[in-house]
Structure formats: structure tokens, C-alpha cells
Amino acid sequence: MKKIIISTLLTLLFWACKEKTKFSYSVTVSAPKDYPVEVHEGWLMDDQKKFICAMPKAGVANTGWLYDGKQAGQGGSKIPYHLNLTYVAYAEKKFYTVDADLPVDKILEEFNKGFDVEGDQKVEGKYPLVHDTYDTFTVGAAPGGVVVIWLSGNHNRVEICRLQAKEVFVDVNDFYQNADEENQQQFFDSWFKIAVPEKAQEEIREKGIPFGLWDNYRERFKYRFVLQPYDEKDVILTNDIRYYNGEQRFYLRPNELAKGEYELASIPYSIEPMFTKYHTDVLFDDQEMLSVFKKLQSKHPNKPMDIIIIPTFMYTDFKLSVKCEDEIIPLTKYKVKGVWGG
Known part of the structure; x- marks a missing residue:
């Protein structure tokens, strides 16, 4: 009887594993x-x-x-x-x-x-x-x-x-x-x-x-997005990120974003962050992002980078820059497609 039970359990385990393939x-x-x-x-x-x-x-x-x-x-x-x-x-x-x-x-x-x-x-x-x-x-x-x-x-x-x-x-x-x-x-x-x-x-x-x-698009860098709100109370709740290498990730958990962890990823194509009251859609320029990232990495080898998002008063616009250690390079070729909410 014991052998039958063990055999049955192994069979069930086999099919459970098989289903996962x-x-x-x-x-x-x-x-x-x-x-x-x-x-x-x-x-x-x-x-x-x-x-x-x-x-x-x-x-x-x-x-x-x-x-x-x-x-x-x-x-x-x-x-x-x-x-x-x-x-x-x-x-x-x-x-x-x-x-x-x-x-x-x-x-x-x-x-x-x-x-x-x-x-x-x-x-x-x-x-x-x-x-x-x-x-x-x-x-x-x-x-x-x-x-x-x-x-x-x-x-x-x-x-x-x-x-x-x-x-x-x-x-x-x-x-x-x-x-x-x-x-x-x-x-x-x-x-x-x-x-x-x-x-x-x-x-x-x-x-x-x-x-x-398209191979350049596949190069990965260690970076994260950092919000610097003018009232120091706002946070990024979710963020839908598309990358130039064709990948996409929808960060849905605020606690996950709050950790501020760096990701190894291709240069960003677009972001759709949702804040406490507002949300926006930003498009990045591929040549600018490759140039800025590579410049910072050549001067600060293996150091992570922050893409800093700074909203203007009442969130009518956003200023973006990239920071690595103590060096900051403003971005100029991105496009803010709109700001919604309030």
C-alpha cells in the first residue's frame, strides 16, 4: 500500500512539473x-x-x-x-x-x-x-x-x-x-x-x-528613475517603461518602486509614471541617451546612474537629467507628451 501511495504521489508530481513546461x-x-x-x-x-x-x-x-x-x-x-x-x-x-x-x-x-x-x-x-x-x-x-x-x-x-x-x-x-x-x-x-x-x-x-x-540598443546600463518633487511629498506609484531594445516592464507595486533599486536595462524609450495626483508620458531620444550614458560610464566606470525627474510647479512640465556620483547632465531632447490629473 505504501509503495502505491508513493508511486501515485510521484506520478502527480511528474504531471505537475510537466504542466509547468x-x-x-x-x-x-x-x-x-x-x-x-x-x-x-x-x-x-x-x-x-x-x-x-x-x-x-x-x-x-x-x-x-x-x-x-x-x-x-x-x-x-x-x-x-x-x-x-x-x-x-x-x-x-x-x-x-x-x-x-x-x-x-x-x-x-x-x-x-x-x-x-x-x-x-x-x-x-x-x-x-x-x-x-x-x-x-x-x-x-x-x-x-x-x-x-x-x-x-x-x-x-x-x-x-x-x-x-x-x-x-x-x-x-x-x-x-x-x-x-x-x-x-x-x-x-x-x-x-x-x-x-x-x-x-x-x-x-x-x-x-x-x-x-539595434545592437547598440541592446547594451545595458545600471540605472533607476528618481522623482524630486518640489514639495518633497510626492512619489512614483507605478511606472510603465519601454526600452529601446524592445523590452517593457510595468512596475505596479509602489513598495517595489520605493526600494529605489537599480536595474540593469537598455536605454529607456518611454516612461509613463503615475504620481500621487498626476501622471505623464515622456519619450526619450535614443542618441542622446546613448551618448549621455556612455559619457558618464566612461568617467565613472561601473557606477549606477539616476534619471532624475523634477516636476515644475503644479506639474505643468518636467525637467529631466542623468546623475552619476557627483556629475549631472541635463537632458534636452526628451518630449513630455502631456500631464494629466490634478
């Missing part, structure tokens, strides 16, 4: 806004090298580096172990392919870690925090064959890995029905004009494609 997700493909791509073919495979799903063929992908692509009914529940993807990069006039194993432990760790979100049901007049996890697996393709994988869901997005695609030849007749009977170069030239925004076309002709930019 299955997470339902959709699959999307994205690209920087001015550098669109389109899927030719691809798929995800599991640990047995069995097909999970195809990569979504949802037309031109240009939703932006910080956002997921269009959903086209592709997804799975098994942890993906391998990615194969071939796509056309219209701004570069090239096809790329990536065929690589994925960091399974990292994917599983992030799925299990998840994040907190506001629940749907009120309790004593408030929406309590509930635990949730990611529901989207996104493959981002940037110039130079840079491929980045993220998991995302409900104001949270985490980078899984960075892969390198290689240029490959794909006959245009295999890619799409070539009604106009274009050759390879004619196909690339015509779709460069169709898919790439005119302003981006001009910049590419004048300055070329900024290869390496």
Missing part, C-alpha cells in the same frame, strides 16, 4: 518601422524536432522594434527548441535565413517567472494584482541580419536571445506569384519603393542603413 502562445514577426521585412517560410520545432507551427505569413512586417507583429493564427503550447526562418528585407534588397537552436532554459524560466497585472474583478473597490505570464513569441528582424526573440504579454516584454541571420538567395518566383515577370533586381527595386517609407528611402540613399544600431 506548457504555455500557450501566439507567434508573430516584427521589424523596425522604416526597415520592413516579409516572411518567406519558417517554423518552430520542439525537443523531438517535431513541427510546432509555421512562422506567420501576414504580409509586410513593419510594426516597429518595440511592438509585436501581426497575428496570423500561428502558435503553440510546447516550448520551442529550434527556429528556422527565411525572410526578405526590403530596405536592404536581400533575403536572409536563420536556422538556430533556442535557449530553452531561458524561455522556460521567463514563462514561469511571468509578471503581475491588475485583475479583472474588483475587491473592496480596487483591482487587486494577479500573477500572469507571457502569451506571445515574437521574432524581430533588423538590418544586417540581426534577429531578436522576445516574449511579451500585457505591458511586459522580455528579450530571450539575439541570433544572426545570413544572406541567402531565394528566387523571386518561389517567393510570390510573379505576375509582372520581374527579375530579381526589378523585384527588389520595386518593393523598395512600395514597402519602405519615402523619408526612409531618402535617408538610406544619403546616409546608408545604420547597421549596428
